[in-house]
Amino acid sequence: MLSIPNPFEALNSLETLEILETFESLEALETPCLIIDAQRMDRNIQSMAEMIRKQRVNLRPHAKTHKIPAITLQQIEAGAVGITVAKVSEAEVMAAHGIRDIFIAYPLVTASKIERAIRLSRQIELLVGVDSLAGAQLLEKIAGRHGHTLQVRLEIDTGLRRTGVLYEQASELAAEITRMPHLRLTGIYTFRGSLLAGKPTLDVAAAGKEEGTLMVQLAERLRAQGIAIADVSVGSTPTALYAAAVEGVTEVRPGTYVFHDRMQARLGVCSLEDCAGSVLVTVVSRPSEDLAIVDGGSKTFATDIQPGTDPLQLRGFGHILELADAQLVRLTEEHGMIELGPQAQAANLRIGDKLRIIPNHICSTVNLHNHVMMQRDQAYKRMPVLARGMLE
Amino acid sequence: MLSIPNPFEALNSLETLEILETFESLEALETPCLIIDAQRMDRNIQSMAEMIRKQRVNLRPHAKTHKIPAITLQQIEAGAVGITVAKVSEAEVMAAHGIRDIFIAYPLVTASKIERAIRLSRQIELLVGVDSLAGAQLLEKIAGRHGHTLQVRLEIDTGLRRTGVLYEQASELAAEITRMPHLRLTGIYTFRGSLLAGKPTLDVAAAGKEEGTLMVQLAERLRAQGIAIADVSVGSTPTALYAAAVEGVTEVRPGTYVFHDRMQARLGVCSLEDCAGSVLVTVVSRPSEDLAIVDGGSKTFATDIQPGTDPLQLRGFGHILELADAQLVRLTEEHGMIELGPQAQAANLRIGDKLRIIPNHICSTVNLHNHVMMQRDQAYKRMPVLARGMLE
Known part of the structure; x- marks a missing residue:
């Protein structure tokens, strides 16, 4: 049985609870380590919350980026309805x-995971x-067995092919689900953030508008069928703001914005100053x-956004803050190879010097x-990345 | 202060100690999870140990692949001199x-890490x-301060540019090191395993021979200078056997072979049957x-060996065991997209079905x-991957 602490108590105490150790200077840190600039994070959390609030749309950030409960609580404090x-x-x-208040934006298709979700949903507000149809039937069967x-929410493919x-x-499946007594269909959702990276043009405003419009139109069609669709949930960090501006969208789910x-x-x-x-x-x-x-190599920097393999035309595996014409061109597991241009060579970098590198993909x-260094x-x-490696 | 258990006691008890939970069938496992076929692993450990023993060369496996102490102990039991x-x-x-008996095959260039190494070297046999020259001077200074x-071992670049x-x-630096009273230069080492993946031809036998020969020639040159070089340590999983066959090589350090x-x-x-x-x-x-x-997506499968970007010509992010003409073509963080050819389509894969996929890069x-499922x-x-995320 999970023990769920009082959230208000948690809000006041958790950041403290999650701190393992404090270091008084950059020099005291062992490397490689991931530093989070708390001031920038605060600003990112606040600014997204304000922008979305102005659109009178709910914000439900994806916690995949940070995987740290204390940061989630901060997002909720700033106005997020849940995660x-x-x-x-x-x-x-x-x-x-x-x-x-948690939305598991993933199809649960095995009995054990559904059992775990039902256990959770007896204690918190849970959306799945x-x-x-096969997935819905299994959810229905197991929920029914528990009298629960x-x-x-029905996930819609709006082009990502995932x-x-x-x-x-969607109409047909939505109708089937509404006939299942132990499932309550609250709405529809989609994700197409990853679609952007594969597009020849990167017009995030148009992409967000398209995403929102597609989903609102579908919601209208479902309602015309007599299916009560309350939530129309869309958006990623690049498209959230534009998708939220579409009349009829009720919720956005950006994740990366917390750190950028x-x-x-x-x-x-x-x-780059927001990162x-x-x-x-x-x-x-x-x-x-x-x-x-x-x-730092490929066990330190993500390699799932590879330099030069997409229209983002990222050069190198990260942006090196201290050196203008240097590139992190190659990674092996524990080594990063930085090519130095003329200016960087003039900087006369020495063994033992420290560099800070903004990764291509922070999530x-x-x-x-295992932990981040929260710099304030x-x-x-x-702080431990408590949900790190939570694959199952 | 570290507490070091008796290694023989450890050998008998640790595998048991490191087991968190036992499942009686594949169906009981939550996915995604990483399964290790213990029989294949045993065979890989034994066969590498035997092959290297026949060459009368020491085997010092790299633990980066498994990061699990119990597996290291098994490698030592099979004949490895250390790790x-x-x-x-x-x-x-x-x-x-x-x-x-541990070799940290990495330059330690900061005071805190050197202090930690010295602490360790008072308790176990440690090589660094x-x-x-800057690195050697710092090691000397701190070791001297401790009267230790x-x-x-001097690392040699034999072409990887790492x-x-x-x-x-190398001669000049080796001579400098031998003049430092608190450093004892036991030998030279190199790694060029990653060089293979970047080569147009993949003749691992020739690569291993070249690697061994280069290092033995250098050792001879250093000895002619009066520098006592005891260890000539080379090799990766692909080249270990061929490098070990070169007269004068004393040690090989393959890692990946444990799982392949x-x-x-x-x-x-x-x-693929050895994987x-x-x-x-x-x-x-x-x-x-x-x-x-x-x-399973890019938080489950390594992406540092990208399909199609190297002469290995790997198609997809892994080899799917159950389906002949299917490919894991695309990953987002928690989703893997498998394209199904005609045969795979005929298999009529259903939601909830399980697949096993051999990753491109196991390390x-x-x-x-966070853990592996050791199947016997x-x-x-x-079993927890106890040294996972040990970046610092």
């Missing part, structure tokens, strides 16, 4: 730390994704004038780290 | 679990990498005839998982 996760195990960690009603029922088949990253900066969604996460590395070797080796980078003023607080 | 790690933190985890002598002193500058992976199979080093690690995933969505979505895949006969034992 989004991808895994039952993530929901369990978040619930155990006081989060009381569904995108197939599960709240579900999970989600095909747009044109180099990919978002490249999309024009933020500036709260950076990896602190140490130069461990200077084999030649044009090469510096640092102690999968955080997932490589000159103090660095070591 | 290799990349990080002080990995060495600390391994030492705390009874491993008493060095590749620069550190055993070091860490390692340039081949032609799709990349090694592509290199011809093993067959002990596979990720169990569940089909969560079947949006169309030619597409299945599974619950960085293990690093994404029909039982699956959940």
Whole structure:
């Protein structure tokens, strides 16, 4: 049985509870480590909350980016109605730390996970994704066995070709679900953030508008069929604001905005100065004038956004803050190879020097780290990434 | 102060100690999870140990692949002289679990890490990498302050352009190190496994021979200068056997062989039937005839060996065991997109079905998982990846 703390109590105490250790200076940190600039994070949390509030739309951030309950609580304090996760195990960690409104935006198709979701939904407000008749039937069967009603949202594929029922088949499936006595269909949702990176043009405003419009039109069609659709949930960090502006959208689910990253900066969604996460590395070797080796490789920096393989045209595996014409061009597991241009060579980088690098993709980078160093003023607080590796 | 258990006691008890839970069938496992076929692993450990023993060369496996102390102990029981790690933190985890002979094959260039290494070296047999004069001077200074002598090995760059002193500058640096009273230079080492993946031809035999020959020639040159070089340490999983055959090589350090992976199979080093690690995933969505979505994405499968970007010509992010003409073509964080060819479509894959996928790169895949499921006969034992995320 999970023990759910009082959320208000939690709000006041959890940031403290989650701190393992405090360091008084950058020099005291062992490398490589992931530093989060708390001031930038605060600003990102506030600014997204305000922008979305102005649209009179709900904000339900995806916790996949940080996987840290204390940060979720801060997002809720800033106005989020609840959070989004991808895994039952993530929901369990978040619930155990006081989060009381969670959307598992993922189809649950095995008995054990559905059992776990039902257990959770007896204690917190829980929403679960569904995108197939087989999935809905299993949810119905198990919920029925427990005499429990599960709240579900129907996932719609709006072009990403991932999970989600095909747009044109949504009406039929929605109708089936509404006939299931132990499922309550509250709405529809979609995700197409990853679609952007694969597009030749990167017009996030148009993409957000299109996303919102597609979903509102579908909601209208379902309502015309007599299906009560309350939630129309869309959006990713790049499209949230534009999707929220579409009349009829009720909720957006951005995740990355909490820290931002180099990919978002490249999309024009933020500036590099908004990026709260950076990896602190140490130069461990200077084999030649044009090469510096640092102690972070593919076990430290995410490699799922590969430089040069998409229209974002990212050069290197991250943006090096201290050096203008240097690139993190190559990673092996524990080594990062930085090519130094003429200016960077003039900086006369020495063994033992530290560099800070904004990763291309912060979400999968955080997932490589057991903890982050939360920097507020000159103090660095070591906080565990409590939902890290919660795959199951 | 670390407490180091008796290694023999450890050998008998640790596998048991490290087991968190036992499942009696595949059906009982939550997905995604990383299954290790213990029989294949045993065979890989034995066969590498025997092959290297026949060459009368020492085997010092790299623990980066599994990061599990119990597996290290098994490698030592099979004949390994000790292990290799990349990080002080990995060495600390391994030492705390009874491993008493560790080579940190990485330059330590900051005071705190050197202090930690010295602490360890008072309790176990420790070797540390060095590749620069600045690094050696710092090691000397701190070891001197403690009145301690550190055993070091000089890393040589034999073409990977990573860490390692340039081949032609090795003599001079080795001579400098031998003049430092608190450093004892025991030998030289190199790594060029990653070089293979970037080569147009993949002749691992020639590569191993070249690697061994280069290093033996250098050792001879250093000895002619009056520098006592005891260890000539080389090799990776693909080259270990061929490098070990070179007269004068004293040690090889393969890592991946313990589990093997799709990349090694592509290199011809093993067959897919030797691969002990596979990720169990569940089909969560079947949006169309030619597409299945599974619950493992880039937080489950390593993406540092990208399909199609290297001469290995790997198609997809892993090899799907159950389906002949299916490919894991695309990953987002928690979704894997499998394209199904005609045969795979005929298999009529259903939501809830399970698949097993051999990852392209097992080392960085293990690093994404908090635990592995060690399969022996029909039982699956959940073992934590104790040195996972030990970045610092």
